[in-house]
Amino acid sequence: MWRLRMSLGISEAFDLRPDYIISVIKDTRAKLVGFQFPEGLKRKGPELAKKVEKATGAEIIISGDPCFGACDLDRTLLDHVDILFHFGHAELEDIRLSNKVYFIETRSSVDVLHVIEKAVPELKGQKIGLITTVQHVHKLPDVCGVLERMGKTCVIGRGDSRIAYAGQVLGCNFSAARDEDCDEYLYIGSGDFHPLGVALSTKKRVLAADPFSGEVREVDPSRILRQRSAVIAKSLDAQVFGIIVSSKNGQKRMELASSLKELAKKHGKESHLILIDLVTPDQLLQFKVDAFVNTACPRLAIDEVGRFPAPMLTPQEFEIVLGEREWEKLVLDEITEEPV
Ligand code: SF4
Incomplete structure (x- = not known):
């Protein structure tokens, strides 16, 4: 999940479950408690922390780092607290990190x-x-x-x-x-x-x-396909690739990145694995490559198109650039059980 609606008032429609949080803290006798919110709900943090601290006597620490999904648990905060409440996302079943984490899915009460x-x-x-x-x-x-x-x-x-x-x-x-x-x-x-x-x-x-x-x-989907076609076209002559690997638990695809590096080698291209936590255009400025291949959050290449210092390909687009996949078989990148 990327972002909850950020407009003023929208977060009022989401259930932060304060009573449940208070009962978990009392049941577990936690003294130090972490809160982690996605960007759209962060401004609710201090108000909720005040209410929960008053009801339980526990101390709340709110994560200030950006958070875009359940793939992105604040592991530093987790190490400091007895339990952590992660808001706005459902648990990713395939990466259960710790029994100390409680997911508050913030279901919407809006009429659909x-x-x-x-x-x-x-x-x-x-x-x-x-x-x-x-x-x-x-x-x-x-x-x-x-x-x-x-x-x-x-x-x-x-x-x-x-x-x-x-x-x-x-x-x-x-x-x-x-x-x-x-x-x-x-x-x-x-x-x-x-x-x-x-x-x-x-x-x-x-x-x-x-x-x-x-x-x-x-x-x-025609506009997004035109954009992706332009990114692929700009990468066709690339000789040196930076293959981005996320260090976030739910995004880390080192095996995929290594296989893409092998593929680059097979086609006589130079490539480098780049391990990074938060992938932003600024973080990549110092890497002088002809194109990047993103194995971190699949949305990055799409949402931030044109903002990186070199074209940012998805793994499937990289296969197209190397002639290993036909354009007609282009799909959006996904993190799934089976490769797409
Ligand atoms: S990898 Fe990206 S899209 Fe997937 S859960 Fe994480 S933030 Fe959301």
């Missing part, structure tokens, strides 16, 4: 059914695949009910071991969409990245219904 009723007439297929983020995943049975009352059939895919709930997609994992056959998809949530990823991953129509804005729209 009004936008679903608006979306159903726009659906062209009969069998509809439902997908969403963890904030709305508890609403999927109700959404299914609305679809069925309006004459559609709905399916909800389970997803692979990285996915906590059926129908949930991450910015780096669309396996729940691929799990069930359907005519088209209905995505519930805000932002473009997840529905675009599903459209590119499945090659099917995706309708996005935003319960916050009430907007319904068909996602169009």
Whole structure:
């Protein structure tokens, strides 16, 4: 998960579960407690800490580092505290780091059914695949009910071991969409990245219904494909590549990075593995390479396109540059059980 909606007031719609947090602290008798928030909820930290400290007598330390997903637990803070509450994301099943971490998924209380009723007439297929983020995943049975009352059939895919709930997609994992056959998809949530990823991953129509804005729209992957095509074109003559590997637990793909280095060698290209925690354009400024290949969070190459000091390819795009994959087989990069 990348970011919760940051607009003023949006975080009010998310349940931070203060009573549950207080009861866990009392039950575990924790004295030193960590809070880690994604950027969109960080401003709620001091207020929640004050309430919890008053109710429990525990001392709260709030992580000040950026946090973009459950892949990104603050390990330094974890070492300092008795227990850590990580907000805004569901646990990644494949990287359980510690029993000291409690995930507060911050489910949304916003009504989704009004936008679903608006979306159903726009659906062209009969069998509809439902997908969403963890904030709305508890609403999927109700959404299914609305679809069925309006004459559609709905399916909800389970997803692979990285996915906590059926129908949930991450910015780096669309396996729940691929799990069930359907005519088209209905995505519930805000932002473009997840529905675009599903459209590119499945090659099917995706309708996005935003319960916050009430907007319904068909996602169009053509702009992102044009961008990716330009990045690939700029890298075709590259001789020296920097292969980025994240040191974050849920993003570290050293094996993949090593195999890409081998591939570069096979094609007579020079490449270097670069291990890094937070990947930003500034952090890469000193590396004089012709192109980067990103094995850290798959969203980086897409969200920050044009901001890095050299073209930033995904692993699949690197394969295209080297002639190992056809352009028609381009998909967004994912961190999944099986390679995409
Ligand atoms: S690696 Fe996946 S879970 Fe982590 S920030 Fe990126 S998209 Fe989100």
